[in-house]
Amino acid sequence: MVSLGLSKKQTHVRPLAKGELVLPGQRQRNFPVIAGGVGLSVSQTHTLEQSWRAQGVIPQFMQGLRFESYACEVGGQDLRTAQAWKQQIQQGQISAVKGGFVVADHESDRQLSLYRDPMGERTLFYTRIGAGLIYASNLDLLLASGMVQRSLNLDALARYLSYAYLPGRETLLNDVFELLPGEALHWSQGEVKTEHFWTLPEIDRECSEETAIRLLREELESAILRRMPAQETVCASLSGGIDSSLVVALLSKFSLSKVRTWSVSFGEKYRNELPFSQALAEAAQTEHQILEIMPQTVMHFLDATLACLGNPIGDPLTVPNALLFRTANAYGPVLFNGEGGDPLFGGPKNIPMLLSALYLQETKTPEFELARTYLHSYRKLYADLPQLFEPETLKALTPGGLEKDLIPWFSAQSEQSLVHQLMSANTRLKGSHHILYKVNAISQKLGVYPASPLFDKNIAELAFSMPPQFKLRGGVEKYILKQAVSDLLPAQILNRPKSGMQVPVEQWFKPGGPLNREAKHRLRNLAKYPWFKRDYFQRLAAWDLGGYLPRHGLKVWILLSLEAWLRYYIGGP
Amino acid sequence: MKCLKCGTNSLYRARSNGKCPQCGKRFVFEPKRGDPYTDGFFQAALTQISAKQSLYFHPRHLYFELARRKKAKPLQNPKAAAIGTVVAGLIFGVIMSFPLASFLGNAFFLVALVYLFILFRAAKKVISAAESPEIQFKWLDFSKHLNRWKAVEGETIPYLLQTSDKPSKLIAAPPFKDLLDYSVERLILCDKPEIVDFLVANQFHLEQKCAILSFNGYPRENFEEIRAMLQRSEHLMVYFIHNASLNGCSMVSELKRPEWFPHAKIFDLGLNPVHAEKFKGLWEKSNSPFRTLAGYSEEELAWLKEWKLDLMVIPPSRLLRHLRNQINAHQEKIVDAYAAGDGVSDFGVESGFVLDFDDGGGGDFG
Numbered sequence A: 001m002v003s004l005g006l007s008k009k010q011t012h013v014r015p016l017a018k019g020e021l022v023l024p025g026q027r028q029r030n031f032p033v034i035a036g037g038v039g040l041s042v043s044q045t046h047t048l049e050q051s052w053r054a055q056g057v058i059p060q061f062m063q064g065l066r067f068e069s070y071a072c073e074v075g076g077q078d079l080r081t082a083q084a085w086k087q088q089i090q091q092g093q094i095s096a097v098k099g100g101f102v103v104a105d106h107e108s109d110r111q112l113s114l115y116r117d118p119m120g121e122r123t124l125f126y127t128r129i130g131a132g133l134i135y136a137s138n139l140d141l142l143l144a145s146g147m148v149q150r151s152l153n154l155d156a157l158a159r160y161l162s163y164a165y166l167p168g169r170e171t172l173l174n175d176v177f178e179l180l181p182g183e184a185l186h187w188s189q190g191e192v193k194t195e196h197f198w199t200l201p202e203i204d205r206e207c208s209e210e211t212a213i214r215l216l217r218e219e220l221e222s223a224i225l226r227r228m229p230a231q232e233t234v235c236a237s238l239s240g241g242i243d244s245s246l247v248v249a250l251l252s253k254f255s256l257s258k259v260r261t262w263s264v265s266f267g268e269k270y271r272n273e274l275p276f277s278q279a280l281a282e283a284a285q286t287e288h289q290i291l292e293i294m295p296q297t298v299m300h301f302l303d304a305t306l307a308c309l310g311n312p313i314g315d316p317l318t319v320p321n322a323l324l325f326r327t328a329n330a331y332g333p334v335l336f337n338g339e340g341g342d343p344l345f346g347g348p349k350n351i352p353m354l355l356s357a358l359y360l361q362e363t364k365t366p367e368f369e370l371a372r373t374y375l376h377s378y379r380k381l382y383a384d385l386p387q388l389f390e391p392e393t394l395k396a397l398t399p400g401g402l403e404k405d406l407i408p409w410f411s412a413q414s415e416q417s418l419v420h421q422l423m424s425a426n427t428r429l430k431g432s433h434h435i436l437y438k439v440n441a442i443s444q445k446l447g448v449y450p451a452s453p454l455f456d457k458n459i460a461e462l463a464f465s466m467p468p469q470f471k472l473r474g475g476v477e478k479y480i481l482k483q484a485v486s487d488l489l490p491a492q493i494l495n496r497p498k499s500g501m502q503v504p505v506e507q508w509f510k511p512g513g514p515l516n517r518e519a520k521h522r523l524r525n526l527a528k529y530p531w532f533k534r535d536y537f538q539r540l541a542a543w544d545l546g547g548y549l550p551r552h553g554l555k556v557w558i559l560l561s562l563e564a565w566l567r568y569y570i571g572g573p
Numbered sequence B: 001m002k003c004l005k006c007g008t009n010s011l012y013r014a015r016s017n018g019k020c021p022q023c024g025k026r027f028v029f030e031p032k033r034g035d036p037y038t039d040g041f042f043q044a045a046l047t048q049i050s051a052k053q054s055l056y057f058h059p060r061h062l063y064f065e066l067a068r069r070k071k072a073k074p075l076q077n078p079k080a081a082a083i084g085t086v087v088a089g090l091i092f093g094v095i096m097s098f099p100l101a102s103f104l105g106n107a108f109f110l111v112a113l114v115y116l117f118i119l120f121r122a123a124k125k126v127i128s129a130a131e132s133p134e135i136q137f138k139w140l141d142f143s144k145h146l147n148r149w150k151a152v153e154g155e156t157i158p159y160l161l162q163t164s165d166k167p168s169k170l171i172a173a174p175p176f177k178d179l180l181d182y183s184v185e186r187l188i189l190c191d192k193p194e195i196v197d198f199l200v201a202n203q204f205h206l207e208q209k210c211a212i213l214s215f216n217g218y219p220r221e222n223f224e225e226i227r228a229m230l231q232r233s234e235h236l237m238v239y240f241i242h243n244a245s246l247n248g249c250s251m252v253s254e255l256k257r258p259e260w261f262p263h264a265k266i267f268d269l270g271l272n273p274v275h276a277e278k279f280k281g282l283w284e285k286s287n288s289p290f291r292t293l294a295g296y297s298e299e300e301l302a303w304l305k306e307w308k309l310d311l312m313v314i315p316p317s318r319l320l321r322h323l324r325n326q327i328n329a330h331q332e333k334i335v336d337a338y339a340a341g342d343g344v345s346d347f348g349v350e351s352g353f354v355l356d357f358d359d360g361g362g363g364d365f366g
Helices: A042-054 A082-090 A139-143 A154-163 A209-227 A242-254 A274-284 A295-309 A318-328 A341-345 A350-358 A366-377 A382-388 A391-396 A401-410 A418-446 A457-465 A479-484 A505-509 A516-527 A534-541 A552-569 B039-049 B059-070 B078-104 B107-131 B139-153 B193-201 B204-208 B223-231 B246-256 B273-279 B298-306 B316-339
Strands: A035-038 A064-074 A098-108 A111-116 A125-129 A132-136 A176-178 A183-188 A191-196 A235-237 A260-265 A287-292 A334-336 A449-451 B186-190 B211-214 B237-241 B265-268
Touching: A035 A042, A035 A098, A035 A111, A042 A132, A064 A082, A064 A209, A064 A449, A082 A098, A098 A457, A125 A139, A132 A139, A154 A382, A154 A401, A154 A418, A154 A552, A209 A242, A209 A334, A209 A457, A209 A479, A235 A242, A242 A274, A242 A334, A242 A341, A242 A479, A260 A274, A260 A318, A274 A287, A274 B316, A287 A318, A295 A318, A295 A418, A295 A552, A318 A334, A318 A418, A341 A418, A341 A457, A341 A479, A350 A366, A350 A418, A350 B204, A366 A382, A366 A401, A366 B204, A382 A534, A401 A418, A418 A449, A418 A457, A505 A516, A505 A552, A516 A534, A516 A552, A534 A552, B039 B059, B059 B139, B078 B107, B186 B193, B186 B204, B193 B204, B193 B211, B204 B211, B204 B316, B211 B223, B237 B246, B237 B316, B246 B265, B246 B298, B273 B298
Parallel strands: A235 A260, A235 A334, A260 A287, A334 A449, B186 B211, B186 B237, B237 B265
Antiparallel strands: A035 A132, A064 A098, A098 A111, A111 A183, A125 A132, A125 A176, A183 A191
16 A cells, blocks of 8 residues: 555554553543333332442432433534423424433333434443333443343344344343334333334435535534534544545534544554545644554453443454544544444445345245345354354244344335335444444443444434435445535545455464464353354364355454453353 | 265275165265266365355366366376386286296287287377376266266255256346446456356355356346446446357457447456466367457467367366455555555556466466
8 A cells, every 4th residue: 555654653553452441541521321220129229229329320210310412402402401301202302302312211100211312322221120120321230230130142142143243122131122223112010112203214206416415515514513522622533434534524624623533553564544544634634643453452452342342243343443432532522433424325235235136046035035145245154153053052043033133124115225225224233233332332431422423313314315326326335425525525535446444353363363372262262152063163263164255354253252242241151 | 985974994895785884875986887986086076166065166167176186197207107108018018928928829929919009009098198188077977977976965965056058047027126226336247157157156246246247148037137237337347257268258359349338447357278278187179160369369269279168177266266356456456546646547457367376376277
């Protein structure tokens, strides 16, 4: 790749592979978390009160409203008080709120409603305790109640291995659930009902391209302005792709002081996107640094990062993301990212699925086949499950459960747009449960708010109301998004082909690679759990899974993340 | 010979009924009765060609794999080997002549002549077998062997695609109304439908975000729609793969015609006569009427007049990996051009793209 001649000494930061993920001198910012319960006995309430107060959280059991939010407003008014939230709920206008939130409204000591923001920027877990219900904004807090049995949900395990995240309500623990984005849960007299208070809109055929471009630009600017800190330094991650570049370009336009940006690199010998991020940093005149992350550093912080996450995420960027938040902590309260452009505007997952539909073999169940292909398109361990799981584990799974989960997204009807359905699935599954979940979970403990302006509710509504042909134009991905910011970005970034941030996991974990020995040790530990065949791990460690593109490194990473999660949440084998 | 079921090694006299003396499993092949290989040999070829049951393959992939395995290691000096055969035969003949001369009487000279004739024929065969580039294994024999294998081991061989006369059927009418409103920027164009089936079965189109068509209009149900969709692509790149044959090599020049892709960048990834040397011993006789082709040297045309080389001589995993590497390398060149801030309008290079069979442990093709 091309070097732009920046001085390495000035621009590179290399986190060391030692110490804690949360630094002793880290700025402690007040990030409220919520927890509470309803329908519990007096002794249960007393136990929970003690457990949660020991964690520094004041729980809610009686009438009242608790909320956790970031950059929330409605009709230009910020929502900063419980009273304002209550009013919004009473008016039936919770769906009009912009921003990330979870709200627990104890209407009385016998009635509770929980709400989660439409896109899934914030998270809420819950579980039933007898006829009652307890909730908390992270999994650790829910488990700190001491009332949850820690047993593994095997269907959820199969989902994690297939997606590298958990794509729905179920967590890896039996009977522990995550409130879905845009969902309200009502508990009354021991009965639980859920409803969606917000759904993705249908396509508006009347929308012209010019109008769409103008409206999108307005919404982009508004979403970014609403999330900018009032006075402190503006911080952003900058990968060099179009999404993070447009966010940084707009931040620089609006910020009174220089924006501080970071790119991640894994060393000079691996392909990277640095020339693009550096070009944008120069054009937008940001204070730019490269966070150079060595393999030993990633492995050192793996356990601590998984412990932040709650639900496991098998994305090799989790540790670099955590280190980015930790670095940004010293400079500002918010770290912007460019997440959201791909699922909302026709990113790279669509074309393989379009091709799959074109080359579908004759079958009675095309939606089942499309669901299978969608699972394959994640390129994780879906195809490996029969070799990875013991026969007893396979028997315990819901037959065809993975595919059946997806069939509603691929019900092939002549009036439907496949791209629209794909973008719905990508936004609802990967967007909410992987991307937004990850940045929210990691950032909480590192004292920095994640700002994902492209996942703004208004932008999502606009994106889904546009004809899909505006987003995928011929073979050009994210066409309308590029048009909306064409004046802001250099042509080399605007027109470049997507290459994506590649973490060199293949090179790290391969036999002879710097992390091979550590990986083998951890995989041996994972193989001791009763659900897996040991032979699979031996073949994986020997780089001998077969196929022309077995992706050993990525599979190792997903399994190492699972091993760290199991050790932390369930205990050793 | 080893039983595939129980692993018992048995002598011929113990398995003369065609079954394993230990577990009673029937053997498919018996080299003592003229079969060219054992069950273990055939199974090893199946395992290799399917990359341990992870890749789909065509029967011709298996055919060439068996031929490759059966083929003797090329002799360094075939003439020396032939002389060695003659000398050894003569010494043996002289030693045997003493007891035989008195026993055979006058008939000895006749037997000696026949012996010498056989000896020189054997020497000639050593030279011709070592030097012949033609595949020595008949397709018809292979087909019979495959059927025998199926009769004993079961009709369904995992990951084996249907034979060439029955390409699998794709869905005729896409159920989504917008499916053809979009396009892709890559096409793998093949000279044969079987290669389309092979690539699609192995999900190459998903991995590399490319359409896959055959030159003669496959998949039949969607061909025109997909071609029209590709013609709308502003930056279409066509990667053409084909047999090294008169038919295969003649197609590339036609792709610039209006009904194809006059504005696309076209990359001929082979096979071409230039690749033939690597596959010596797997060539087949050309059966097409000769015609001259633009862009090929006299020497290459002379080769094409006599020979052809099937793309399926390349094992599935190697072909898929080579194609992927070539496409990715091209993509990286484009990204680098953007990174350098130049070459923005130039989508790569048009020439110099031939399959490089020497990367990553090559040399096991021919």
